[in-house]
Amino acid sequence: MTRITTVAALMAASTALVNPAFAETELTMYYPIAVGGALTEVVDGIVDKFEAQNPDVKVNAIYAGNYDDARIKALAALDAGEPAHLAVMFSIDAYDLLDQDHIVAFDDLVDGDEDTAWLNSFYPALMANGQIEGKTWGVPFQRSTIVAYYNKDMFREAGLDPEKAPTTWEEMVSMGKALTNDDHYGIMIPSTGYPYWMFQALAIQNDKELMSDDGVTTYFNDPAAIETLEFWKSLSQEHQIMPEGTVEWGTLRQAFLESKTAMMWHSTGNLTAVKNAAEFDFGVAMLPAHKRPGSPTGGGNFYVFKNASEEEQQAALDLIQFMTAPEQAAEWSIATGYMGVSPAAYETDALQAYVEDFAPALVARDQLEHAVAEFSTFETARVRDGLNGAIQSVLTGDKSAEEALNEAQAAAERLLRPYN
Numbered sequence: 001m002t003r004i005t006t007v008a009a010l011m012a013a014s015t016a017l018v019n020p021a022f023a024e025t026e027l028t029m030y031y032p033i034a035v036g037g038a039l040t041e042v043v044d045g046i047v048d049k050f051e052a053q054n055p056d057v058k059v060n061a062i063y064a065g066n067y068d069d070a071r072i073k074a075l076a077a078l079d080a081g082e083p084a085h086l087a088v089m090f091s092i093d094a095y096d097l098l099d100q101d102h103i104v105a106f107d108d109l110v111d112g113d114e115d116t117a118w119l120n121s122f123y124p125a126l127m128a129n130g131q132i133e134g135k136t137w138g139v140p141f142q143r144s145t146i147v148a149y150y151n152k153d154m155f156r157e158a159g160l161d162p163e164k165a166p167t168t169w170e171e172m173v174s175m176g177k178a179l180t181n182d183d184h185y186g187i188m189i190p191s192t193g194y195p196y197w198m199f200q201a202l203a204i205q206n207d208k209e210l211m212s213d214d215g216v217t218t219y220f221n222d223p224a225a226i227e228t229l230e231f232w233k234s235l236s237q238e239h240q241i242m243p244e245g246t247v248e249w250g251t252l253r254q255a256f257l258e259s260k261t262a263m264m265w266h267s268t269g270n271l272t273a274v275k276n277a278a279e280f281d282f283g284v285a286m287l288p289a290h291k292r293p294g295s296p297t298g299g300g301n302f303y304v305f306k307n308a309s310e311e312e313q314q315a316a317l318d319l320i321q322f323m324t325a326p327e328q329a330a331e332w333s334i335a336t337g338y339m340g341v342s343p344a345a346y347e348t349d350a351l352q353a354y355v356e357d358f359a360p361a362l363v364a365r366d367q368l369e370h371a372v373a374e375f376s377t378f379e380t381a382r383v384r385d386g387l388n389g390a391i392q393s394v395l396t397g398d399k400s401a402e403e404a405l406n407e408a409q410a411a412a413e414r415l416l417r418p419y420n
Contacts, residue, residue: 024056025315030077030087032070032142032300033063042335050322057315067093067300068381078102078307085308086316088300091129092376092384094137095215099378103303105135109317118321121342123365128373130301132215138301140341141324141332144267145295145364145371146201148288149274152281154179154262165263165285169205169231172263172288176241179262186241187263188256189232193249195391196384197298198265200375201287203228204294210387215377216419220387220409221402229394229401236395245396267298268364271337275358284360286367295367296374299338330354339364379415386411 029047033039040063047059060083064070067090077084089097097103110119122140130138152162158178166172176186189198200210208224211217219225235242256264257277265287274282287295302320304313322328329345332338334354340346346355346365355361377383390404399407 025311026058026060026083027085027312027315027319028060028062028077028083029316029319030062030064030070030074030084030089032065032067032088039336042332046323046328046331047319049328050319053322054315054318057318059319070300074305075100075102078305084305085312086302086304086320088142088302091126091138091140091143091297091299091301092374092380093303094130094132094301095376095378096380097303098132098137102305102307103137104306104308104313105137106139106304106317107135109304109313115317115321118324121344122324123339123341123343123368125297125368125371125373126339126341129297129376138303139320139324141300141302141320141329142269142336143297143299143301143339143341144269145297145339145367146197146265146287147268147271147295147363147367148263148265148285149256149270150263150283150285151256151259151261152283154184154259154280158262162281162283165283166288167285168288169290173235173239173241176235176263177239180241184259185243185261187235187265188242188247188252188261189235189265190249190252191246191392191395194298195246196375196387197296199229199232199387199391200296200372201265201294202232204296204372205287205290205292206231207291209372210375211377213373215380216416218377218383218387218409218412218416220390220412221405226401226405229391229405232391233394233401237397246392267337269299269336269338271360271364272335273337275337275360284363286363286370293367293370295371297368297371298374333361337361337364339368377412377416378419383412383415386415 031043047061064073071089071093074084074087106119110116126140126143130136148165150165155162160175160178166175179186203210203225206224206228208222210219236244252264253270255261304316324341326344326348329340330348330351333340340351345351386408390408393399393404394401
């Protein structure tokens with residue numbers, strides 16, 4: 001070996017020690033892409049920054065469709081022994097993930113005052129779905145409340161104040177009538193995709209919660225819940241300000257952008273997409289109140305899987321802490337419309353400048369004052385499916401609200417009996 005070759009070999013070996021040629025820890029993260037624009041690019045950008053600061057960690061992000069798809073694919077990977085270390089899944093999946101022994105509590109991952117301060121930094125309303133039996137199993141990231149989008153141009157044409165969205169059910173009905181004509185409806189509330197979510201919003205406005213806070217009891221057939229579903233149906237049947245039958249979740253944003261409805265209820269996760277595509281002046285408001293104002297929270301939490309090694313769990317925690325840090329949370333909120341998950345996110349220069357120019361970005365956050373945890377129980381998917389079917393059967397005229405909700409309640413009680 002020549003002297004030059006020897007020196008080159010020594011330099012290469014030295015470089016390899018300082019800068020490993022490959023990551024020492026590889027993470028597989030399942031992520032739902034369900035709402036809004038090109039979210040994969042935003043997530044990829046944040047992950048790239050994390051990897052640049054943590055060259056010993058490689059993150060493989062698997063984009064898995066909607067929340068249900070993400071859960072099914074992540075759990076299938078776990079069952080098959082394939083890599084799955086962390087995921088963003090429904091915040092309401094926490095009971096089932098805990099029951100199936102798939103996830104580890106963040107309380108058992110954090111270590112020291114700095115970690116504890118991070119875990120306590122999120123909005124309490126966003127933490128509610130992830131906290132069970134005194135421990136935190138999910139940490140918020142892709143989070144939302146339901147907000148009311150409205151077409152200010154249509155309000156002006158109908159002789160309504162474009163800066164005043166309905167603040168009560170009564171105003172929603174009266175304004176909806178003024179806004180409805182042969183070309184468009186006054187309001188559309190989606191009843192496919194996540195009908196239980198919209199029903200919970202209406203129910204909480206009628207001062208009725210649909211479940212207990214321990215995941216084992218539902219109140220679907222309470223008189224106030226029945227009254228709520230009857231009111232929802234009345235928007236189309238009696239007041240004729242909403243289409244009869246079901247309103248599609250997946251196409252509602254486009255219907256709003258095409259001026260087929262003057263108002264829509266939808267996730268704040270659509271905000272940036274509406275902002276970028278709307279060719280008219282639009283506003284965003286909190287949902288109207290009846291006996292009280294309110295919306296359930298929504299969206300996804302980070303979870304860490306129990307089968308990951310201690311080293312992988314630590315790397316997953318590092319990634320989650322990075323992605324939920326104020327700077328990244330602010331970037332995420334601006335790019336998507338989802339909320340910054342902590343007060344500190346709204347104190348960043350980037351988000352302060354953004355909301356100064358675009359005040360609607362604050363509506364979902366401000367609504368947290370009136371928000372409740374999203375509907376969640378043990379056996380949550382099957383309980384939720386029963387409620388969804390009941391809601392749709394009423395809106396399509398197949399059953400009365402009392403009959404449908406009695407059936408959904410009986411089914412929920414059967415499913416939850418083992419947990420009681």
